[in-house]
Amino acid sequence: MKKTFLTKEQVCEIAKTYPTPFHIYDEKGIRENARRLKEAFSWNKGYKEFFAVKATPNPYLMKILREEGIGADCSSMSELLLSEAAGLGEGEIMFSSNETPAGEFTKAKSMGAYINLDDITHIDFLNNECGVPETVCMRFNPGGIYELENGIMDNPGDAKYGCTPDQMVEGYKKLMALGVKNFGIHSFLVSNTIAPDYYPTLARTLFELAVRLKEETGAHISFINLSGGIGIPYRPEENEVDIMAVGQGVKKVFDEVLVPAGLGDVKIFTELGRYMMGPYGALVVKAIHEKHIYKEYIGVDACAVNLMRPAMYRAYHHITVLGKENEPADHVYDVVGSLCENNDKFAIDRALPKIDIGDYLYIHDTGAHGYAMGYNYNGKLKSAELLLREDGSVKLIRRAETTSDYFRTFDFDDLMKPYIK
Numbered sequence: 001m002k003k004t005f006l007t008k009e010q011v012c013e014i015a016k017t018y019p020t021p022f023h024i025y026d027e028k029g030i031r032e033n034a035r036r037l038k039e040a041f042s043w044n045k046g047y048k049e050f051f052a053v054k055a056t057p058n059p060y061l062m063k064i065l066r067e068e069g070i071g072a073d074c075s076s077m078s079e080l081l082l083s084e085a086a087g088l089g090e091g092e093i094m095f096s097s098n099e100t101p102a103g104e105f106t107k108a109k110s111m112g113a114y115i116n117l118d119d120i121t122h123i124d125f126l127n128n129e130c131g132v133p134e135t136v137c138m139r140f141n142p143g144g145i146y147e148l149e150n151g152i153m154d155n156p157g158d159a160k161y162g163c164t165p166d167q168m169v170e171g172y173k174k175l176m177a178l179g180v181k182n183f184g185i186h187s188f189l190v191s192n193t194i195a196p197d198y199y200p201t202l203a204r205t206l207f208e209l210a211v212r213l214k215e216e217t218g219a220h221i222s223f224i225n226l227s228g229g230i231g232i233p234y235r236p237e238e239n240e241v242d243i244m245a246v247g248q249g250v251k252k253v254f255d256e257v258l259v260p261a262g263l264g265d266v267k268i269f270t271e272l273g274r275y276m277m278g279p280y281g282a283l284v285v286k287a288i289h290e291k292h293i294y295k296e297y298i299g300v301d302a303c304a305v306n307l308m309r310p311a312m313y314r315a316y317h318h319i320t321v322l323g324k325e326n327e328p329a330d331h332v333y334d335v336v337g338s339l340c341e342n343n344d345k346f347a348i349d350r351a352l353p354k355i356d357i358g359d360y361l362y363i364h365d366t367g368a369h370g371y372a373m374g375y376n377y378n379g380k381l382k383s384a385e386l387l388l389r390e391d392g393s394v395k396l397i398r399r400a401e402t403t404s405d406y407f408r409t410f411d412f413d414d415l416m417k418p419y420i421k
């Protein structure tokens with residue numbers, strides 16, 4: 001059974017100040033998980049996690065992670081600015097962008113971020129824009145099909161990211177000629193996998209490439225970034241990734257491949273998003289309608305604007321009816337939002353206890369790629385984000401959007417002025 005980090009009583013209390021729907025994050029869970037991850041990689045002296053900001057772009061959460069020694073992985077100007085606001089600077093930011101707009105490399109460089117080039121042609125783009133920094137990372141794409149023990153996982157040959165092996169060699173040489181002293185290697189091949197061999201398998205691919213790059217170019221390889229992709233158990237029958245075993249799996253490959261090649265001082269970086277935050281966020285909604293037609297529907301006060309994953313990927317998010325944790329799941333519902341889109345369903349044919357109007361539904365695992373993916377379709381507004389602190393108190397870390405916010409971009413003219421406060 002999946003656990004909630006809030007009880008019905010707590011939600012009733014919180015809702016007096018912050019009405020549903022809201023996303024809420026569990027500070028204790030975030031911190032404990034961050035410490036476990038660091039422990040798992042503590043064998044590597046230079047290890048650092050750079051939280052993928054796109055997963056949960058909230059500077060208050062980024063500050064908590066920063067207190068745990070975690071940096072940020074950015075890929076846009078806004079994400080760089082959020083990192084700056086969270087107090088992150090020199091050596092604490094990866095800039096893993098692609099199709100990078102003009103001006104963003106300059107900002108990243110000025111903040112002392114590690115710039116990760118998605119393509120060989122970006123070398124000239126970067127150099128023309130702001131000159132190359134002393135350390136540069138290049139993103140790798142091995143092509144073909146990427147297989148793990150449990151079968152085919154993904155198709156990098158079809159992905160827009162990264163450079164071919166030969167381009168990595170050529171790019172390193174070009175960057176060295178421009179004066180770059182230290183190099184990084186980055187690759188992101190599989191998303192949301194709970195397969196325990198993902199990181200170790202990816203590590204072997206990247207470590208072997210590092211050896212080749214060192215031999216063929218003489219470049220000083222400073223770090224290898226295993227990027228994101230470690231998944232979380234969204235379904236109750238799935239198991240959590242054993243992060244200690246993953247850390248040890250990477251260490252084994254490190255000792256086998258890098259150490260004998262004289263690369264034992266290479267720093268391991270990660271830029272996890274989902275794994276850092278996913279389980280420690282929930283979307284709390286209220287049942288406001290029930291409908292009995294060809295199927296049984298429960299309408300809630302949120303919609304895909306608040307959590308797009310079910311609509312977009314048919315993703316499973318577990319739902320707990322708060323206060324009814326121990327009641328039998330003897331009703332089958334579609335739990336739906338208010339968009340004029342038939343895919344706006346948080347759950348389809350889900351066995352749940354009998355839901356009454358006014359019940360609070362706790363949608364699990366919305367801490368990553370949850371609020372962040374939201375949009376404003378149908379003029380729906382984005383919810384507040386709250387933080388459940390370690391002492392049990394609740395702090396507002398983003399207020400709910402208002403219609404005024406939604407109309408703000410009409411402020412160049414008088415037409416909508418009465419609607420913008």
Ligand SMILES: *Cc1c(COP(=O)(O)O)cnc(C)c1O
Nearest residue numbers: 052096227228229271272273274
């Ligand atoms: C999205 C992304 C991540 C984080 O992915 P998760 O699946 O959330 O771990 C890391 N690095 C890059 C470059 C990304 O685009």
